[in-house]
Amino acid sequence: MSRFQLFGKDEPADLQRQFYVATIIILAIFFGLVSRFWYLQIAKATYFKRLSENNRIRVLDISPARGIIYDRQGVMLVNSRTSFNLYVIPDDVQNWDLLKVQLCKMLHMDQEDIEQRLAQKKDGSIHPIPIKLDITQDELGLIESFKYLMPGVYIEVSPQRNYPLGLVAPHVIGYQGEITQKQLKSGQYPENRMGDFIGQWGLEKEWQTELGGKKGGRFLEVDALGQEIQLLSVKESIAGNNLETTLDWNIQKVAQNALEGKRGAVVVLKPTSGEILAMCSSPAFDPSSFTRKLSAKQWNALLSDPHKPFQNRAIQGQYPPGSTYKMITALAGLEEKVINPETVFYCNGSFPFGNRVFHCWKKGGHGAVALHKAIVQSCDVYFYNVGKRLGVDRLARYAQLFGLGQPTGITLDTEKSGLIPTSLWKLKRYKSPWGAGETLSLAIGQGYNLTTPLQMALVTATIANGGSLFQPFLVKRLVSPQGDVIKEFQPRRINQVSLNPEHLQFVRDAMAGVVNEPGGTGGAARLLGLVAAGKTGTAQVVTLGKRGGRDHAWFVAFAPLESPQLAIAVVVEHGGHGGQVAAPIVRQIFETYFHLPPRGTEATSTQTRAETPVEENNLD
Amino acid sequence: MIDRRFIQNFYWSLFFLVLILIAIGVVNLYSATVQAEGGKGTPLYQKQIYWACLGFFFLLIILFFDYHLLLPAAYPLYWISIVLLICVLLFGRKISGSQRWLTIGFFSFQPSELVKISLILALAKYFVNNELNHRYGFRHLYLPFGMALLPALLIIKQPDLGTALILLLVCISAFFFLGISWKTLFVSSGGMALILPLFWFFLKDYQQKRILIFFQPESDPLGAGYHILQSKIAVGSGAFWGKGFLKGTQGQLRFLPEQHTDFAFSVLAEEWGFVGSLALVTLFLTLILSALNIARQSKDRFGMVLAFGISVLFFWQILINMGMVVGVVPVVGVPLTFISYGGSSIISSLICVGLLLNIHMRRFIIQS
Numbered sequence: 001m002s003r004f005q006l007f008g009k010d011e012p013a014d015l016q017r018q019f020y021v022a023t024i025i026i027l028a029i030f031f032g033l034v035s036r037f038w039y040l041q042i043a044k045a046t047y048f049k050r051l052s053e054n055n056r057i058r059v060l061d062i063s064p065a066r067g068i069i070y071d072r073q074g075v076m077l078v079n080s081r082t083s084f085n086l087y088v089i090p091d092d093v094q095n096w097d098l099l100k101v102q103l104c105k106m107l108h109m110d111q112e113d114i115e116q117r118l119a120q121k122k123d124g125s126i127h128p129i130p131i132k133l134d135i136t137q138d139e140l141g142l143i144e145s146f147k148y149l150m151p152g153v154y155i156e157v158s159p160q161r162n163y164p165l166g167l168v169a170p171h172v173i174g175y176q177g178e179i180t181q182k183q184l185k186s187g188q189y190p191e192n193r194m195g196d197f198i199g200q201w202g203l204e205k206e207w208q209t210e211l212g213g214k215k216g217g218r219f220l221e222v223d224a225l226g227q228e229i230q231l232l233s234v235k236e237s238i239a240g241n242n243l244e245t246t247l248d249w250n251i252q253k254v255a256q257n258a259l260e261g262k263r264g265a266v267v268v269l270k271p272t273s274g275e276i277l278a279m280c281s282s283p284a285f286d287p288s289s290f291t292r293k294l295s296a297k298q299w300n301a302l303l304s305d306p307h308k309p310f311q312n313r314a315i316q317g318q319y320p321p322g323s324t325y326k327m328i329t330a331l332a333g334l335e336e337k338v339i340n341p342e343t344v345f346y347c348n349g350s351f352p353f354g355n356r357v358f359h360c361w362k363k364g365g366h367g368a369v370a371l372h373k374a375i376v377q378s379c380d381v382y383f384y385n386v387g388k389r390l391g392v393d394r395l396a397r398y399a400q401l402f403g404l405g406q407p408t409g410i411t412l413d414t415e416k417s418g419l420i421p422t423s424l425w426k427l428k429r430y431k432s433p434w435g436a437g438e439t440l441s442l443a444i445g446q447g448y449n450l451t452t453p454l455q456m457a458l459v460t461a462t463i464a465n466g467g468s469l470f471q472p473f474l475v476k477r478l479v480s481p482q483g484d485v486i487k488e489f490q491p492r493r494i495n496q497v498s499l500n501p502e503h504l505q506f507v508r509d510a511m512a513g514v515v516n517e518p519g520g521t522g523g524a525a526r527l528l529g530l531v532a533a534g535k536t537g538t539a540q541v542v543t544l545g546k547r548g549g550r551d552h553a554w555f556v557a558f559a560p561l562e563s564p565q566l567a568i569a570v571v572v573e574h575g576g577h578g579g580q581v582a583a584p585i586v587r588q589i590f591e592t593y594f595h596l597p598p599r600g601t602e603a604t605s606t607q608t609r610a611e612t613p614v615e616e617n618n619l620d
Numbered sequence: 621m622i623d624r625r626f627i628q629n630f631y632w633s634l635f636f637l638v639l640i641l642i643a644i645g646v647v648n649l650y651s652a653t654v655q656a657e658g659g660k661g662t663p664l665y666q667k668q669i670y671w672a673c674l675g676f677f678f679l680l681i682i683l684f685f686d687y688h689l690l691l692p693a694a695y696p697l698y699w700i701s702i703v704l705l706i707c708v709l710l711f712g713r714k715i716s717g718s719q720r721w722l723t724i725g726f727f728s729f730q731p732s733e734l735v736k737i738s739l740i741l742a743l744a745k746y747f748v749n750n751e752l753n754h755r756y757g758f759r760h761l762y763l764p765f766g767m768a769l770l771p772a773l774l775i776i777k778q779p780d781l782g783t784a785l786i787l788l789l790v791c792i793s794a795f796f797f798l799g800i801s802w803k804t805l806f807v808s809s810g811g812m813a814l815i816l817p818l819f820w821f822f823l824k825d826y827q828q829k830r831i832l833i834f835f836q837p838e839s840d841p842l843g844a845g846y847h848i849l850q851s852k853i854a855v856g857s858g859a860f861w862g863k864g865f866l867k868g869t870q871g872q873l874r875f876l877p878e879q880h881t882d883f884a885f886s887v888l889a890e891e892w893g894f895v896g897s898l899a900l901v902t903l904f905l906t907l908i909l910s911a912l913n914i915a916r917q918s919k920d921r922f923g924m925v926l927a928f929g930i931s932v933l934f935f936w937q938i939l940i941n942m943g944m945v946v947g948v949v950p951v952v953g954v955p956l957t958f959i960s961y962g963g964s965s966i967i968s969s970l971i972c973v974g975l976l977l978n979i980h981m982r983r984f985i986i987q988s
Contacts (some may be wrong), residue, residue: 012752012753012754012755012799013755013797013798013799015797015798015924016916018797018798018799019912019915019916022797022912022928023909023912026905026908026909026912026935027905029939030901030904030905033901033939033942033943033946034897034898034901036943036946036948037855037889037894037897037898037901037946038894040852040855040856040946041855041856041858041859041860041889041893041894041897042859042860042894044856045856045857045858045859045860047856048852048853048855048856048857048859049856049857049859051853051856051857052853052854052856052857052869052890053869057849057850057853059846219846219849232849
């Protein structure tokens with residue numbers, strides 16, 4: 001047996017020798033371990049002893065800067081300001097009763113609120129408990145002056161949302177609110193703790209992980225009063241990413257102003273991509289009111305408001321589309337060859353069907369009507385005829401091609417899908433067969449039909465762009481705080497509606513007629529120097545089988561007629577007639593977008609009245 | 621089967637050493653948990669005594685049978701443990717994020733503890749079958765390495781990095797002990813040195829970060845770094861004489877993570893100081909060297925490899941756990957043999973001691 005291992009390649013290991021080697025290695029390593037004990041327990045003993053007394057190590061969060069939300073031109077819609085939050089670290093508190101009284105006085109809080117906040121406290125815990133978030137400057141001054149008398153009180157600085165432009169599409173952008181107990185327990189927010197603000201709605205919620213960034217922390221040694229003695233280590237926070245939305249503040253502003261004082265919604269999008277330039281719902285809520293904790297009373301007041309300010313009517317409001325649906329009826333009729341552009345029906349103002357009589361909005365009737373005129377003047381009798389020839393299921397198929405009756409897939413919470421009835425649906429829902437008369441109501445957009453403004457804007461865009469149904473989207477780019485583009489979102493075509501291009505062109509021309517021809521119902525949207533196309537609609541308000549209140553006014557439009565750049569849908573609840581109330585809003589948006597000289601408001605209103613016949617759908 | 625010579629050759633000092641270690645563990649467990657439990661249910665230290673009794677029962681049974689009976693059973697036992705590990709992944713019980721326990725009837729255990737023993741048995745059998753007149757090369761080592769790698773991968777999946785690491789370390793230690801050819805040693809360490817950076821290069825950013833934090837917990841003061849600092853404070857503040865039994869503030873105020881399992885030693889070090897730590901380390905050193913001595917004295921290769929495997933198993937477990945508590949080894953979650961709470965761990969350790977005593981008792985009997 002060779003003693004020289006290096007050269008004794010093929011000799012088996014000398015095991016007796018290996019035992020000595022193993023023993024020496026083990027002894028050496030244990031010696032190292034004992035030296036480590038010596039280092040910690042003797043050399044550094046005083047240092048660690050000091051740290052262990054009352055455990056003076058605190059871990060305090062460093063809140064990351066939250067991402068900024070921009071519009072498409074780089075206008076800052078939402079940014080952040082500094083807010084000061086008051087926390088209590090139970091382990092540092094010396095006299096709870098005194099502290100509670102002090103806090104009540106200084107923060108103008110009820111004893112009850114404070115007790116509630118402190119309900120989860122554990123004595124000796126070093127985890128901060130939030131008492132009051134976003135305290136005012138006055139309160140901060142007071143607390144800072146007397147902090148030395150209030151051990152355990154600790155002020156945390158965190159970013160809070162700021163709205164430099166005032167109200168900007170609150171339904172789209174959403175709001176931030178304190179994380180709820182339920183959310184904490186769900187495990188979806190492992191980084192967060194009580195008192196943190198997270199996106200609770202809208203883009204703020206959908207993009208919480210991106211906007212929110214990553215928390216950092218400070219690891220420090222404190223004295224018996226909880227005052228910092230030494231910083232042990234720091235983990236920097238990582239700022240959230242910024243969102244570049246597709247919104248256009250200029251358009252959004254016009255839409256918001258136009259809806260001021262009304263109830264309704266406006267959706268403006270690019271027909272060639274599905275980018276949403278404006279989405280507005282009225283009445284709105286003020287997102288800045290959530291930066292301070294709302295009391296239960298304030299919450300209930302907001303939630304029980306009969307005008308439902310929280311509802312995003314653009315995606316959650318479901319309205320019968322009214323006459324704006326006639327484009328679909330017309331296209332279905334043309335495609336199914338039950339009519340052609342020359343088909344003429346005679347309108348004497350009413351249409352008897354079975355034992356019922358369906359009326360046209362124009363009592364005297366339109367006389368002999370071909371398809372173009374039927375759309376321009378919104379003749380109901382014409383479309384009763386088309387509907388009768390089509391039947392409910394063929395009509396529904398075309399509506400579905402345009403994306404109606406299903407969510408558009410926009411990434412916002414709780415989008416409603418609307419409803420496009422079929423005979424099967426009725427059989428399931430009401431256990432009764434479809435009545436042929438019901439198809440007539442459907443053909444003019446009444447009855448069971450329900451659509452959201454966003455859906456109707458998409459229908460308009462799809463007609464305008466020649467049949468491409470795009471997925472609507474709100475975020476163009478995700479950008480890092482340093483300005484690097486992290487992700488860019490491309491338009492996504494959901495469906496290519498295969499319709500005869502001539503038919504689409506025909507309908508587009510007719511829609512241009514609605515706005516620009518004498519006798520057209522949408523004259524109020526007429527522009528100087530640009531041809532717009534649109535369609536009015538009036539949706540009946542039926543509650544519990546009875547007609548309730550004034551009708552909802554619709555207007556859908558796109559412009560310019562050739563190579564459309566904008567598609568719009570407007571609903572004004574109980575606004576009456578689409579041509580009167582909704583069309584002027586559309587006109588303002590076009591004028592802003594295309595930089596057109598405004599038509600004098602006064603002149604317009606008289607003109608509108610002269611040109612826009614009163615639409616009325618008298619149905620049983 | 622038991623004859624007088626066995627009793628004469630019984631390694632009483634090793635047996636008492638283990639008894640003392642378990643007693644220290646129970647007393648320490650009492651201190652670590654008495655504050656927190658508040659008298660609900662059976663206290664953990666008492667449960668630990670039950671587990672230890674069960675473990676001694678197994679130990680006793682093992683003494684009655686010649687360990688050579690395990691030779692034909694080694695491979696079947698190995699495969700049974702592998703099947704159990706797969707069962708854990710399929711229908712194991714989850715406790716705080718990791719799936720390590722298998723429940724049979726009303727009691728659950730960790731197959732990963734069992735596999736430590738069966739791997740050592742399988743390795744011993746392999747090296748008995750493959751006794752060479754030259755050093756081991758690739759040709760002979762890839763199979764035993766695979767034997768360790770398979771359960772290690774299954775255990776990583778649970779996830780329990782610590783146990784997986786220990787299996788590989790035990791296996792590699794055995795290779796070194798039994799002799800690796802220089803060529804194999806250089807080529808495989810060179811290969812590792814080449815592959816690791818490449819592997820690193822293919823990782824995603826966040827994965828790299830996670831590994832960095834793993835090796836440098838101080839860079840994550842809110843997560844792993846917090847526990848390590850608290851543990852270091854506990855150990856360091858114990859100073860020379862310690863704070864006294866039940867007087868450790870770190871442990872009593874529950875700043876320590878897992879203070880009854882993986883961080884049990886920091887409670888001991890805080891309350892008994894440098895003196896206590898040194899004493900415990902000395903006891904452990906005696907345990908390991910005695911085990912190594914048993915390996916050296918054993919009269920056949922199977923007994924030797926088996927005893928050596930158990931010695932290095934103890935060695936790595938103790939080293940990694942203590943190193944973790946004093947902040948020199950990443951936190952991988954390895955219990956401290958005989959000191960940490962845990963039924964599976966104490967039973968498997970006592971089975972190992974049973975094997976050691978068995979090998980020692982029969983060291984003069986020559987296998988025919």
